[in-house]
Amino acid sequence: MSQIAQKNERRRVLHPAVDVFENDDGLMLRADVPGVTDDALDVQLDNGLLTVVGTRTLPEFRGGGVIEYRRRFHVPRDIDGAKVTAHIDRGVLSITLPKSEAARPRLIPITRG
Secondary structure (H helix, E strand, O other): OOHHHHHHOOEEEEOOOEEEEEEOOEEEEEEEOOOOOHHHEEEEEEOOEEEEEEEEEOOHHHOOOEEEEEEEEEOOOOEOHHHOEEEEEOOEEEEEEEEOHHHOOOOOOOOOO
16 A cells, blocks of 8 residues: 555544453453454563554445554563463453462461471
């Protein structure tokens, strides 16, 4: 696409609502990004900043153009970045951010004697 066509393209940026859940194992984020497919989605974790960007093209009968879903989150230091996963199913993005083993609660055994 030429630069002129890109400049004339209607682009709307939306910040989708995100549900955040926490348990002893880590965090789970869920975001509604309707119409976004896995190949139009980018999830990055860099220096404690999680960035989610997804795009979809609207058909001409709906006015055309592009919708870009964009959110950023600061991630706690105890998250194991190497184990972060993302999954999209029917427009719902789920991101799992597990805590590192050292940050997880553990039961301390008690000895007698």
